[in-house]
Amino acid sequence: MTLDAELRAFYEARQQQIPAEIREIMRRAGQELADSGQADRALTAGAQAPLFSLPSATGQTLALDDLLAHGPVVLTFYRGAWCPYCNIALHSLQQHHDAITARGACLVAVSPQIPDESLTLTEKHNLAFDVLSDLGSDTAKQYGLAFDLPGDLAAVYDKLGFDLQRVNDGHSRTLPLPATYVIDRTGIIRWAFVTTDYTTRAEPTDILAALDALD
Numbered sequence: 001m002t003l004d005a006e007l008r009a010f011y012e013a014r015q016q017q018i019p020a021e022i023r024e025i026m027r028r029a030g031q032e033l034a035d036s037g038q039a040d041r042a043l044t045a046g047a048q049a050p051l052f053s054l055p056s057a058t059g060q061t062l063a064l065d066d067l068l069a070h071g072p073v074v075l076t077f078y079r080g081a082w083c084p085y086c087n088i089a090l091h092s093l094q095q096h097h098d099a100i101t102a103r104g105a106c107l108v109a110v111s112p113q114i115p116d117e118s119l120t121l122t123e124k125h126n127l128a129f130d131v132l133s134d135l136g137s138d139t140a141k142q143y144g145l146a147f148d149l150p151g152d153l154a155a156v157y158d159k160l161g162f163d164l165q166r167v168n169d170g171h172s173r174t175l176p177l178p179a180t181y182v183i184d185r186t187g188i189i190r191w192a193f194v195t196t197d198y199t200t201r202a203e204p205t206d207i208l209a210a211l212d213a214l215d
Contacts, residue, residue, distance in 0.1 A: 003092040003203050007085060011199050014084070022156055029153040033196040038177060042144035042194045049075070049183045050142035054110065054132040057118035062108065062130055065187070071104040072190075072214055073183045074207055077134075077145055077176040079198060080113045081121040082162040089178075089201040090125060096204040097128050103211040105182075112137045112174060113167045135169045140176035145194070149173045178202075182210040190214060 015023065043049070053063040067073050076093065078086040090109060093100075100107050107129040111118065118131040137146040149157070154173050157164055164172040180202035182191040191210035193202035 002205075003089065003201060006088055006092070007199055007201065010084065010088060025152050025156055029150050030197065032150065033147060036147075036196075038144075038147050039194050039196050042177060042179060042192075043181075043189060044192045044194065045189050047189045049073075049181065049187050049189050050139070051187075052134075052139040052142070054134055054139060055115050056130045056132055057115055057122045058130075059115070060130075062132060064183075067106050067108065068183065068185050068187055071106060072185060072211060074100055074105050074107045074180065074211070075183060076107070076109045076180040076202070077140055077143070078109055078111050078178060079175050080111050080162075080164075080167060081117050081124075082164070082167065083198065085199050085201070086111075086178075087121075087125065090121070090127065092201075092204055093129070094125060094127050096208065099204075099208055100211065103208070105211050108132055110134050110139060110176070112140065112171060112176065114169050117167045134176075136171050137174045137176055143176075143179065143181075145176040145179050146174055147177065149175060180207060182207060182214070184214055 051064045053061050055061055110132045112134050115133045118133055122131050134140055140146040177194055177196055178198055178201055179194040181189050184190050
C-alpha cells in the first residue's frame with residue numbers, strides 16, 4: 001500500500017469519528033490556509049537550503065552543514081507526535097530508511113515540539129533517523145513553512161487534548177506546513193514537496209526517485 005492510500009484510508013475512518021461542527025472548523029481552516037498562498041511562498045527546488053543547528057531527541061545538536069558533508073539530506077517537517085497523519089508518514093519513512101541510506105543520504109525529521117516529545121515518538125516507532133526540535137519554528141520560518149493556527153482550530157486542538165502549549169514549549173499556535181526536501185551536498189534543494197493539506201505527505205518512492213536523480 002502506498003503512503004497516500006494509507007493516509008486516505010485513515011482520513012475516511014477518522015471523519016466518521018469527528019463531530020460535524022469540528023469537521024467544519026477543520027475544513028474552514030484548511031481552506032483558508034490553502035487560499036493564503038503559504039505553500040507558494042515556501043522554498044522550493046533550486047533554492048539554497050537555510051542552515052540550522054537543532055537539538056535531537058537524544059540531546060545532540062545536529063547542524064545541516066555537518067550532515068551535508070557526508071552526503072545528501074532528506075529533510076522532512078512534521079507537526080508533532082500528537083498528529084496521527086505525521087505518525088503514519090514517519091512510520092512509512094522508517095520503512096524506507098534503509099533505501100534512503102543506501103543512496104548515501106541522511107534522513108532527518110523536524111517538528112516544533114520539545115525534545116522529550118521527540119524522544120517518546122522515536123522510541124514508540126523505533127525510528128532509526130534523528131528527530132529534531134525546532135522550538136518556536138524558527139527553522140520552519142526560514143523555509144517559509146511556519147503559520148499560525150486560527151483561534152477556533154487551536155481551541156479544538158485543546159479540547160482534543162493535544163496540549164500544544166506544553167509540547168511546543170509555549171508556541172502553541174505555530175506549526176509548519178508538511179514538507180519534505182531533498183538537499184544535495186552543495187546545499188541546494190533539488191526536490192521539494194510542500195502542501196497546506198496535513199493529511200497528505202511526500203510519497204517515499206518519490207523521495208527515492210529524487211535521490212536517484214542527483215548528479
